[in-house]
Amino acid sequence: MNKKQFLDLGKQPIANGFLHKEEINNEFFFNLKVGFDEETKLVTQMEYVDPPLMFNENYAYRGSMSETMRTHFRKLSHQLQIENGHRNPNLEILEIGSNDGVFIKNWSPKNVVAVEPCKNFADETRALGYTTYNKFWTTILTETIKKQHGKRDIIFAANCICHIPDLDDTFTAVASLLKEDGVFIFEDPSLAGMINNNSYDQIYDEHPHIFSVIALDNILQRNGLQICRVENLLVHGGSNRIFAKKLGSEIDETVEQNKVYERILGLDNFETFVRFAKKVRQSREDLIRILVRCKNEGKRVISYGATSKSTTIFNYCEIGPDLIEYITDTTPNKQGKLSPGMHISIIPPNGGIDDSIDCVYLGAWNFIEEISKKEKDFVDRGGKFITHVPIVKFI
Numbered sequence: 001m002n003k004k005q006f007l008d009l010g011k012q013p014i015a016n017g018f019l020h021k022e023e024i025n026n027e028f029f030f031n032l033k034v035g036f037d038e039e040t041k042l043v044t045q046m047e048y049v050d051p052p053l054m055f056n057e058n059y060a061y062r063g064s065m066s067e068t069m070r071t072h073f074r075k076l077s078h079q080l081q082i083e084n085g086h087r088n089p090n091l092e093i094l095e096i097g098s099n100d101g102v103f104i105k106n107w108s109p110k111n112v113v114a115v116e117p118c119k120n121f122a123d124e125t126r127a128l129g130y131t132t133y134n135k136f137w138t139t140i141l142t143e144t145i146k147k148q149h150g151k152r153d154i155i156f157a158a159n160c161i162c163h164i165p166d167l168d169d170t171f172t173a174v175a176s177l178l179k180e181d182g183v184f185i186f187e188d189p190s191l192a193g194m195i196n197n198n199s200y201d202q203i204y205d206e207h208p209h210i211f212s213v214i215a216l217d218n219i220l221q222r223n224g225l226q227i228c229r230v231e232n233l234l235v236h237g238g239s240n241r242i243f244a245k246k247l248g249s250e251i252d253e254t255v256e257q258n259k260v261y262e263r264i265l266g267l268d269n270f271e272t273f274v275r276f277a278k279k280v281r282q283s284r285e286d287l288i289r290i291l292v293r294c295k296n297e298g299k300r301v302i303s304y305g306a307t308s309k310s311t312t313i314f315n316y317c318e319i320g321p322d323l324i325e326y327i328t329d330t331t332p333n334k335q336g337k338l339s340p341g342m343h344i345s346i347i348p349p350n351g352g353i354d355d356s357i358d359c360v361y362l363g364a365w366n367f368i369e370e371i372s373k374k375e376k377d378f379v380d381r382g383g384k385f386i387t388h389v390p391i392v393k394f395i
């Protein structure tokens, strides 16, 4: 790689490392610096955090916590199960990073092999009857899987491939386990979405890369695969669902359409990211200003959703309990803990936003529709949401 740095997001903790007060002294921090690889056009961190520090038995993020994501994976599964107008119940699936089973629960356990490095979730899907390897995805692991279960029709991964530092090994492993006409389907936040939304909070330890279609195709192709289709999704603030097959497969028009759009945005050009970094610094100043103003006016401000994204924001902007009183989150194993790095308390929502709260920073801005519906009372009584996407403002 020939990486050139364009952004420094400072000292950051493990984004999903929610912790108890007694653990503060042992908290791990690293320098979050982001660069552009001139060779493949990949946006990637300058140095990667060792994966077992993030993906272990304490991993907190649960895919099935939001209705949006449960519906999203249900719909996709139904779409894949219908072939030429008929239901195909025999497709052999493998999921990389199966988390709490939010995708595979839509499939029969007899056709699924799951791979999940976080033991808490691997145990959970095993208990539901799914064969689950509690391992990181590597070429070595695929040799075992191939012997025991054979090659697969579909290899799926959602919000997982961008977590893996070594993409060449990842894609080689996929190519070796895919049937000749098999398809590798994966979705991750898109670089176009991040640039358009100025959502620099997509960058944290678990996201060593933010993908463009251009960069992905470059890396897939040198590992025996190529992109055949791209679907643009709204989830996670703008994601791409990539359909890749073995080299020489048919390619549809969405691939070139996405590449053309990305070239217009300048995603293959280092200077675009230098401009992006300038906007990120401006966003930090604006967010601090708005929160300080609320505090000076005596307003009560909390945050909604203890997201990994908000770990980047709070640590980069140095926003702590003096500016955000607490964070609400529906995930049981985040509740009662402190946010990583800035140590803001996380509490359960208990049926909605407390009546005395004036402003709510949207840590989970990507679920704005679901949240506005759920918190209609807050909105009706004149409560204001604060977001930094695409610019810092009250909603």
Ligand code: TMP
Binding pocket: 061, 065, 066, 304, 305, 306, 307, 308, 309, 328, 329, 330, 331, 334, 364, 366, 367, 370, 371, 374
């Ligand atoms: P994500 O943005 O990384 O998917 O994380 C979303 C977090 O926000 C997750 O911890 C669950 C939480 N959340 C709530 O607390 N309330 C909600 O209404 C929604 C949609 C999410």
